Amino acid sequence: MQIQQAAEQAGISEIELCDQVSKRFRELFDAANVSYTTYIRTTEPQHAVAVKDLWNRLWEKGYIYKGQHEGWYSVSDEAFYASTQVEEKTNEKTGAKYHIAIETGKVVEWTTEENYKFRLSSFTEKLGEWLDKNPNAIVPKSRHAEVQGWLKSGLSDLSVSRPRSRLxxxxxxxxxxSHVMYVWMDALTNYLTVTGYPWKDMNEKDKAVCGWPADAQVVGKDILRFHAVYWPAFLMAAGLDVPKTIIAHAHWTQGKTKMSKSIGNVVDPFTAMKEFGTDTIRFYLMNDGGLVDDADYSSDLVMERYRKLLAGQFGNLLSRSTSLALNPSQTIPTQPSMNNVHRDDIALHLKMQVLPQIVDEAMAGYKTTQATTAIFDMLAEANAHFSHSAPWKLAKEPSSKERLDTVLWYAMESTRQAALLLQPIMPSKTAEILDQLGVHSDERTWSHAQLGKGWQAESVSRALKAGGTPMFPPLK
Structure with missing residues (x-):
């Protein structure tokens, strides 16, 4: 309905409007260095085939019936709400009464129409059992509990069509x-469409690796009800597997207020990436954003993270350890003994030793902030170790050559380890850093992120690549 109304206002067809929006998203993904296996649009022919197949399954099993439906409907949310989910408001200027959905704050209108309905009420118990048996079905735990609360209050049958006269x-x-399909039954099915559903011409081997059931589906918290109640109910009714995990992330705000075009506090990602760099914005989003609590976007905070963490910790350690003054041969020193660690190196050594496991556990739990925090805690320790060891003094004493090499090795090794672990978040910058450190393209896997597994403890020193300009130059 939103698309139909917006297209009418713009004086163009619905597909023309969608083409414009879709093009903008593709441009954004390209600009943000976001890759994808499949870019799905629900206007594609194969999607209509998938949706109709799912509908027919539900119809044949008796889960869809035709009936009268009335209730509070929100065009913005594309959803009906029960009377308990709605509250009355008064326009302060005009005194006019209106109603909003409590959950989203969107305006609702009382609507009565004949349409098809899905027997959602019959899945209350089955959905509850699914959540009880699978504590990680919905992440984070607070969202899992939220959905359980919805189920305890009971589910009503769901309208799954709109009259063509209206839509x-x-x-x-x-x-x-005479009816068109409810937007969420249509849209949610695209998760199946991209796997080749209805799989009629797919052999068992290909079906086993088609991608369904999904290991994880990532959604915003505002559309959790559709993904954690309606979607698994549709799948259960059709006799299909449900996703293993649904991750519902919190939102970005600005000035502690939800971003809104009407308020004018929306951040343009194209502008932000142009101003600070793509990898800087990617890092900020993963470092400061969260699953549980909303995070506030701030250009000042982006600048602060860049200055203190990326330039101050990461870039600074790289430039100090590879400087001509301390490393005139511009080579990676030979790896020191991993069994007889110098007492001044123990604290850093231990942090580097356990870091991959900490990052692995954090990322497995979709806690990117914990992962980046652990990496930069290690880099802070590495910088402190470098300063405490005072390699500029060691460089003046020929007898301290071995100790100097060890100090430089730990600085480069910590930079290499951090770069490897940050590859998913900052792919371009980490590639530049690893290039500068002489890390070959086949030495950038997870196994190489372990302490001392990078340069294969080569007996012959490996050459560094000339750095040139600072890795994280000052921002204007």
Whole structure:
């Protein structure tokens, strides 16, 4: 309905409007260095095939029926709300009364119409059992508990169609062209479409690796009800597997207020990446964003993270340890003994030893902030170790050559380890850093992120690549 209304206002067709929006998202993914296996649009022919197949399954099993539906409907949310989910408001200027959905704050209108309904109420118990048996079905735990609360209050049958007289923009109901399919049944099915569903021409081997059930589906917290109640209910009714985990992340705000075009506090990601660099924005989003609590976007905070962490910790350690003054041969020193660690190196050595496991556990739990925090805690220790060891003094004493090499090795090794672990978040900058450190392209896997596993303890020193400009130059 939103698309139909917006297209009417713009004086263009719905597909033209969608083409414009879709193009903008593709441009954003390219600019942000975001890759994807499949870019799905629900206007594609194969998607209509998948949706109609799912509908027919539900119809044949008796989970869809035609009936009268009335209730509070939000065009913005594309959802009906029960009376208990709605509250009355008064316009301060005009005194006019209106109603909003408590959950989203969007305006709702009382709507009565004949449509098709899905027997969602019959899945209350089954959905509850699924959540009880799978404590990680919804992440984080607070969202898991939120959905359980919805189920305890009971579920009503769900309207799954709109009359074509009201909504022309949508996939027609199989066998009844006077109705179009409810947007969420249509949209959610795209997770199946990209796997090749309905899998009729797919052999068992290909079906086993098609990608369903999904290991993880990532959604915003505002659409959790559709993904954690409606979607698994549709799948259960159709006799299909449910996703293993649904990750519902919190939102970004600005000035502690939800971003809104009407308020004018929306951040343009293209502008932000142009101003600070793509990898800087990617790092900020993963470092400061969260699953549980909303995070506030701030250009000042982006600048602070860049200055203190990326330039001050990461870039600074790289430039100090590879400087001509301390390393005139511009080579990676030979790896010191991992069994007889110098007492001044123990604290850093231990941090580097356990870091991969900490990062692995954090990322496995979708806690990117914990992962980046652990990496930069290690880099802070490495910088402190470098300063405490005073390699500029060691460089003046020929008898201290071995100790100097050890200090430089730990600085470069910590930089290499951090770069490897940050590859998913900052792919471009970490590639530059690893290039400068002489790390070959086949030495950048997870196994190489372990302490002392990078340069294979080569007996012959490996050459560094000339650094040139600072890795993280000062921002204007």
């Amino acid at each position: 022309t923009w949508g996939i027609p109901i199989p066998g009844d062209d």
